Amino acid sequence: MAKWGEGDPRWIVEERPDATNVNNWHWTEKNASHWSKDKLKTLLENILIEENGLGQCRIKQIDSIDGEAVANNRKGKLIFFYEWIIKCTWIGILNGDSTEYSGKLEIPNLSEENSSDDITIDVSIDDPNSAQAEILKQLVRTKGLSIVQDRMKQYITALRNEFAKDMIKPTKLSESSGGNINSFQTEQQLEEKKKSESKTTASKTATVSKKPDQAGGDVPFETTSLKLIENFKCTAEEIYKTFTEEIFLQAFTRNKVKCDPVVGGRFSLMDGNIIGKFIQLEPNKLIRQFWRLKSWPQEHYSEVEIRIEQQSDSTQIILEQNGVPKLNLENTEEGWKKHYFESIKRTFGFGASFY
Secondary structure (H helix, E strand, C coil): CCCCCCCCHHHCCCCCCCCCCHHHCCCEEEECHHHHHHHHHHHHCCCEEEECCCEEEEEEEEEEEEEEEEEEEECCEEEEEEEEEEEEEEEEEECCCCCCEEEEEEEEEEECCCCHHHCCCEEEECCCCCHHHHHHHHHHHHHHHHHHHHHHHHHHHHHHHHHCCCCCCCCHHHHHCCCCHHHCCCHHHHHHHHHHHHHHHHHHHHHCCCCCCCCCCCCCCCEEEEEEEEEECCCHHHHHHHHHCHHHHHHHHCCCCEECCCCCCEEEECCCCEEEEEEEEECCCEEEEEEEECCCCCCCCEEEEEEEEECCCCEEEEEEEEEEEHHHHHHHHHHHHHHHHHHHHHHHCCCCCCC
16 A cells, blocks of 8 residues: 555646546547548548649549548557458549549558558559550559658647647646647657657668779670569559559659560660660560669670569569679669669559568
């Protein structure tokens, strides 16, 4: 038992106007579903997605918002649970074309388990046989993803700072120490801080690498090979187009691209840092290329083979590369993972990265 005059602070009722949930000890819960639906609708309706010289799209309407959201206060900590599946209709036009095209956009994974950067979108078109609609679909996928992620980040911030602002009551301790309710950190905020610090550390480590050795064409060097297997949440046709068509290559590399996807056709990616030539093309099944990095020994090309295999719910690619300069093996392998695979998933929403 507590000594006389030293009662357990959990049971001390402070002299406060409302006399409720003192010291923020008791578990309190507040339903945030109705508020969330209104907020999400406001954030998403009429989003404009455009690219100069190509066209523009707009979220025309929110078709459905299914799920729930709850805010909890336990011992002065705010804990949020929310899970939403959001379906929208988009419309768009291409520059120089007055025809309006339309499709659907779905946000399948807005929840407290994912940060805003992990949110993905699924995009479809109402007319699957329209090449023009397909271009706009990719525009929504590429440009729209970052916009949607930003709007969902705004929702998460508003849920914490606006909706839950009155859930933590000031106490004598917080008032005497000059504290305020904004000084409380939610468990999600602490977790995101850890993730952010982890990502920053990883980013710094990834950028500290040796400059590749550059040898002249007459200097002998050893070569080796590599093999990578990766899964994408898309069809075989979509991944084939991503690796061969200029508009998609430019979208995920975010640099100038030249590409002629025919046998004997040449390509240049990332401002000329990657160049090569197609030597075999089987639509939706196989891509073979002569491929080199600008930093490799002069005039030396490797041979890349990308096999595309449609799975039941995803597409797997098996990439084999022969003739890689041994000194450049690590950089080349990391380049495929970071600048191709991760970037494709992030840009087109073809699945979360595991690196």
